[in-house]
Amino acid sequence: MIDRSSAQSISQHESLLTLSWTVLISLLFSVIAYWLTSFRSSGTAFIIWVLWLFLDLVAAESLVVFVSAIFPNFVVSLAVVAFANGLWMCVNGFLVPTDTLNVFWRYVFHYIDYQVRYSPSGC
Numbered sequence: 001m002i003d004r005s006s007a008q009s010i011s012q013h014e015s016l017l018t019l020s021w022t023v024l025i026s027l028l029f030s031v032i033a034y035w036l037t038s039f040r041s042s043g044t045a046f047i048i049w050v051l052w053l054f055l056d057l058v059a060a061e062s063l064v065v066f067v068s069a070i071f072p073n074f075v076v077s078l079a080v081v082a083f084a085n086g087l088w089m090c091v092n093g094f095l096v097p098t099d100t101l102n103v104f105w106r107y108v109f110h111y112i113d114y115q116v117r118y119s120p121s122g123c
Contacts, residue, residue: 018061019058022054022057022058022061023054025057026050026053026054026057027050029053030046030049030050030053034046034049034050060085063081063084064077064081067080067081067084087109088109091105091106091109
């Protein structure tokens, strides 16, 4: 039987492990993709890019954990997360220009998006 303190300890270790892998994924992706896309070639800009990418990945993983806690069925959780990501891609300017969105779509979904809304503006 796992008591509350050991479950909390396991959760904290799992979070640290996930964050370390997220840092590694952010670095490995950025080392390859940042220089291929002709962004500013300075160390400071690269580190800011890595930090924004890391925060985006943490937000995405947090969304998955949150939805999985609400819907414990894997298929339902996968569908809800895929729907949320697809919806955010639609209201972010990929499919529909942002200035053509009506008030509901802009203020309900566009401004809470973690994917592309804030990351490029930080670089």
